[in-house]
Amino acid sequence: MTKLKSVEINCETGEVIETPYTDAELAELVVLEAQLEIEAQERREAAEAAAAAKAAAKASAEAKLAALGLTAEEIAAL
Amino acid sequence: MANTYDLIQSYNLSSDSSGGVTFSNIPNVYTHLILNCSVKGNRLNTREDLSITINGNTGSYSNVRFYGASGGGRGSDGGTGWNYLGMASGATAASNIFGNSEIIFTNYTSNTLKNAISNSGVSASTSSGDVYQLGFGFLSAPTNLTAAISSININSINGTALNTGSTLYLYGLRNT
Numbered sequence A: 001m002t003k004l005k006s007v008e009i010n011c012e013t014g015e016v017i018e019t020p021y022t023d024a025e026l027a028e029l030v031v032l033e034a035q036l037e038i039e040a041q042e043r044r045e046a047a048e049a050a051a052a053a054k055a056a057a058k059a060s061a062e063a064k065l066a067a068l069g070l071t072a073e074e075i076a077a078l
Numbered sequence B: 001m002a003n004t005y006d007l008i009q010s011y012n013l014s015s016d017s018s019g020g021v022t023f024s025n026i027p028n029v030y031t032h033l034i035l036n037c038s039v040k041g042n043r044l045n046t047r048e049d050l051s052i053t054i055n056g057n058t059g060s061y062s063n064v065r066f067y068g069a070s071g072g073g074r075g076s077d078g079g080t081g082w083n084y085l086g087m088a089s090g091a092t093a094a095s096n097i098f099g100n101s102e103i104i105f106t107n108y109t110s111n112t113l114k115n116a117i118s119n120s121g122v123s124a125s126t127s128s129g130d131v132y133q134l135g136f137g138f139l140s141a142p143t144n145l146t147a148a149i150s151s152i153n154i155n156s157i158n159g160t161a162l163n164t165g166s167t168l169y170l171y172g173l174r175n176t
Helices: A023-067 A072-076
Strands: A003-010 A016-020 B004-012 B021-024 B032-039 B047-054 B062-069 B074-080 B084-089 B099-105 B115-126 B129-140 B152-156 B167-174
Touching: A003 A023, A003 B004, A023 A072, B004 B021, B021 B167, B032 B084, B032 B152, B047 B099, B047 B115, B047 B129, B062 B084, B084 B115, B084 B129
Parallel strands: A003 B021
Antiparallel strands: A003 A016, B004 B167, B021 B152, B032 B099, B032 B167, B047 B084, B047 B152, B062 B074, B062 B129, B084 B099, B099 B115, B115 B129
């Protein structure tokens, strides 16, 4: 499918100017979009890993507090 | 209440456009403009935000938005430097789902500060259930934009293109 750089509708004349990418530009765009998707995936994975690490740290801390004799209510109040 | 509600131009995207869609040479014979859009962007989300650029001015816009979603998320955001207004569906919404926005540009020929208000919404079926999202927004143009609005560009802001099948209608309202 053709991919357009831009579309302009001239409201006075009704003329529509559709500016397509050249084949070379389109090839560059495919590479760029693939790179952006990889970066987005890396950010998602990093965020998930950070969230998992945070949850593990919280669980570890709660286990230690429980071992010291604190109740779940007391831990939640901390 | 306006006596005249004219369709100025409409457009149906037959290909994805990374530069969005621009209405240019907008006639200055109306009192207000209304842009009705049914649009989809390629952001990896059920919803996408739309950017508005007036007269090609990429200066500092300001906005405020109020929004809610069926999952319980609701709130507001906005600030200086943001030109978001309106809503599209995103890439994870079904292919036949488009976000709907009505954006009103009031007194667009006056030499005062330009602004626009919008109401918008999108509903999307996802693997984890249906999602309904609704938003209202206000956009203030850069303070140096005092000429009549002669062009409006609308585009996907988080993704890289407005998608095929998006339709846009620009109307003019006047009192005579």
